[in-house]
Amino acid sequence: MMAKFFKYTLVLVLFFIIEKQDCTAQKIELKMLMGEQVLYLDSNYKLGSADSIQITALKFYISDVEFWNNDSLLNTEKKSYHLIDITNPESFFLQFDLPFINAYNQIKFKLGIDSAAHAAGAMSGALDPLNGMYWTWQSGYINSKIEGFYIEQGVKKVFQFHLGGYQNPFNALQELTLKVQSKAILPIAFDLMPFFQLIDLKNRHHIMQPSSEAVLFSRNLKKCFTLK
Amino acid sequence: MFYPEVKMKRLFLFLLICSCFGFVTQSVFNLPIPNGWPKPAYNFKRNPLSPEAVLLGRALFYDPILSKNNTISCASCHSQYNGFTHADHAISHGIYDSIGTRNSPTLMNLAWHKSFMWDGAINHLDMQALAPITHPKEMGERLDSLLVKLNRSKLYKSLVAKAYGDSIVKSEFVLKSISQFLLTLVSANSKYDSVMRHEADFTPQEKKGYVLFKNHCNGCHNEPLFTNLEFENNGLCVDDNLRDLGRFVITKNPLDSFKFKVPALRNIEFSFPYMHDGRFKTISAVLLHYSSPKCKTPSLSNLLKNPIKLSKADRVDLTAFLLCLTDKAFLFNENYSYPKILLLNLPKD
Numbered sequence: 001m002m003a004k005f006f007k008y009t010l011v012l013v014l015f016f017i018i019e020k021q022d023c024t025a026q027k028i029e030l031k032m033l034m035g036e037q038v039l040y041l042d043s044n045y046k047l048g049s050a051d052s053i054q055i056t057a058l059k060f061y062i063s064d065v066e067f068w069n070n071d072s073l074l075n076t077e078k079k080s081y082h083l084i085d086i087t088n089p090e091s092f093f094l095q096f097d098l099p100f101i102n103a104y105n106q107i108k109f110k111l112g113i114d115s116a117a118h119a120a121g122a123m124s125g126a127l128d129p130l131n132g133m134y135w136t137w138q139s140g141y142i143n144s145k146i147e148g149f150y151i152e153q154g155v156k157k158v159f160q161f162h163l164g165g166y167q168n169p170f171n172a173l174q175e176l177t178l179k180v181q182s183k184a185i186l187p188i189a190f191d192l193m194p195f196f197q198l199i200d201l202k203n204r205h206h207i208m209q210p211s212s213e214a215v216l217f218s219r220n221l222k223k224c225f226t227l228k
Numbered sequence: 229m230f231y232p233e234v235k236m237k238r239l240f241l242f243l244l245i246c247s248c249f250g251f252v253t254q255s256v257f258n259l260p261i262p263n264g265w266p267k268p269a270y271n272f273k274r275n276p277l278s279p280e281a282v283l284l285g286r287a288l289f290y291d292p293i294l295s296k297n298n299t300i301s302c303a304s305c306h307s308q309y310n311g312f313t314h315a316d317h318a319i320s321h322g323i324y325d326s327i328g329t330r331n332s333p334t335l336m337n338l339a340w341h342k343s344f345m346w347d348g349a350i351n352h353l354d355m356q357a358l359a360p361i362t363h364p365k366e367m368g369e370r371l372d373s374l375l376v377k378l379n380r381s382k383l384y385k386s387l388v389a390k391a392y393g394d395s396i397v398k399s400e401f402v403l404k405s406i407s408q409f410l411l412t413l414v415s416a417n418s419k420y421d422s423v424m425r426h427e428a429d430f431t432p433q434e435k436k437g438y439v440l441f442k443n444h445c446n447g448c449h450n451e452p453l454f455t456n457l458e459f460e461n462n463g464l465c466v467d468d469n470l471r472d473l474g475r476f477v478i479t480k481n482p483l484d485s486f487k488f489k490v491p492a493l494r495n496i497e498f499s500f501p502y503m504h505d506g507r508f509k510t511i512s513a514v515l516l517h518y519s520s521p522k523c524k525t526p527s528l529s530n531l532l533k534n535p536i537k538l539s540k541a542d543r544v545d546l547t548a549f550l551l552c553l554t555d556k557a558f559l560f561n562e563n564y565s566y567p568k569i570l571l572l573n574l575p576k577d
Contacts (some may be wrong), residue, residue: 121274121354122403129358130371130399136358138478139351170480211480 003029026067026075026101027185028094030084032058033228035193041086044151047196052151055192058086059133060144060221061113061126062094067104067182081113081126083133084190093185096118107186110176112143115140118166138209140164142173144221148190150201159201163218165210172210172218176225177185189228195220250344255279259339262416263425267454268310268339270353270411275404277411280391283567285409287387288402290566293377294357295367302360302406305332311495312336317506329470331506333491334499336415336558337453346488346504347475348459357406371399377400383569415494415558416452423552424452430552437549440542444518445530448490450465454553459487463522467505474504487527497554511550515543 032039034055039045044052061083066076076100084091117127118140133142142164149156165172180186198220207214244487256276259268284439288294292301305313310337321435330346344350350359360366361374378384378397388397391405424430430438441449450456466486475484487506508517519538522528537544558564 065253119351121407122269122400123350124398128399129355130375131389134355134358136355139355167479177240211488 009195021120024100024184026098027098028065028096029054029168029185029187030092030094031187031189031228032086033189033191033193037075039086039192045193047150047201051151051193053131053148053196054151055086057145057147059131059142060084060111061133061141063110063111063117065094065096066108067098067101067105068108069103074100074104079117079124083126083131089210099156100182104180104182106177106178106179108175109227111176111218112164112172113141113166114173115166117141120165121198128201135164135209140210141168141172141217146195152202156200157205159205161207161217162209163207163214163221167210167212170212170215172215174218174222176222178225178227180227183224184201187227189226190224191228192224194223198223213214230293230470259411259414262414262421262452265416266340269342270407271449275354275407277408277465278391279404280387281401281408282412282484283569284387284391284401285381285405285407286564286567286571288406288407289356291570293381294369294374294543296360296369296373300367300502302357302565305360305366306335307561308561310498310500311415311559313499317501319492329472331501335410336413336494336497338413339411339490340453341457343457343489346472348489349478353407353410356410357403374404377397387569413558413564415555417557418494418555419552420549421452421555431548433545434552436542437545437547438552440538440546441549444536444538445493448529454493455490457488458490459484460490461486461488461525461527462518463524463528464503464507464517465523467507470505472504477552483527485527486525493550494553495555495559497551498559502552510545511547515546519543 008045034045037045039058040059042054042056044054047053047217061081062080064076064078065080065082077096077098080097082092083089106128106183113127117123121131127141131144134140135142142162144161144163145161146159146161148159150159151157161164163172178188180188188193195217207217251363256278257270259277262267289302292298294301294305304515305314305317307315311317314332317331323400334345334414335498338344341353344353344356345359350356358371361369362371375397377492384397385395392401394401401526419430419434421427423430448456448458448460448462464486472484475487475489476482479485496502496511502511502514506515515538518532518536521535522534
């Protein structure tokens, strides 16, 4: 009788602990934007005066997120990879296995996959090659994939940017630091407009392998993360 | 905020894993490392060998289910009796009889390799299989469609359950088990190995050949793997049709043009034709290449700037030594051949 009672209380206590942790888990919510508008798949967005673009695919990795208070690291989730995919709104909510600490004023993270994971072999989850973010003919993850149409005076042209590369001199991994206000669900905007304003789509519409341009484009992509 | 599902899922998973330990009987084993060999490059901690996973990988290696129209298996281009290269084909051909651009290399002692393909395009053995599976001219399949096919197959569901205690065939299992089978392909029982173990003796001719080999070839094809696993230019003139730039394709460094991964010479007797494009049919043609003037490009190895002086007699001796690298125990090892399990379980759907 006593033993049974203990078992039940144990289960209850466990439940309580699990709930308690969940109440305070840290999350990040990404707001996907194109300039002032919300970014949707296959919608038209004005680019400049006459031309417009449509996004048909947008996927990228965020990894190694760190929460800082000035110079001290409060919390970090090492070796964890988040794949954000415009077709999967759930992926805009980055879930962390970390409690919310109401004291950080800065976050740091990587846009892409670190070189160790690039060469670690087969994995499941976010790093499963099934996600279409792996180059099969030349090993390496695609850090970010942006595809769509560029419409110039009614004529539709395809653009495809598969940005990646982990070996020097074409290491495309980017590190970011954002000053923020700590929140359990931290809102961050991902606005693609600055990326497109920096490139000349007419002349550069395909990047499909590691190169110095892939590095440059990846650097441009950093500018999309803001606190709008 | 309250998201108990996440934690509960994890708890459930944990319990599931615990319960799996109860009835999955994987017997992990270590790859036997031949005496005096270096440490393998492969990280076995992330993929510990088990007989069940090796069998799964072996079945996949021999099964044309990996190709789009179920006609081509890995073994179509890598057959055991010639050291797992493509029998008598200069350039491998795959699905719908398409012709590729390179000669298929031998597959052996891959646990020691740090990169794969003639240009090192693949950085990890686990990821190697993805290249032929998805190549339009090789197996022409998509990874997602392949997983649908495998998840419909009773055979593969049961092999995966035995190897990984999971009811779903996942890409990680497919890739890691193919690696496991490839890792077991160790060739270390040639006459050369017996001599090194003091269990046999070279003939006087083989001995002369061994000396010549150590003088002229060991700089790149060094023992015991008979490759330094680096990329070198051995002075072949570029084929105008293929214009294969080799390692440059990956590094984009002009000094890497025309460099190729140094191939291992074990079982060379049976792995003809030779070189990345299979241009030489015989060992004597290869030796003639090494004793002739080379195509001089900036990346040509210093070791080969001048033709190697090899008389006709030297070439005969060197050939005698190269034949000592034939490993019959490897070429006819039943553990590496077509697994009976594939015969028993047809049809697969």
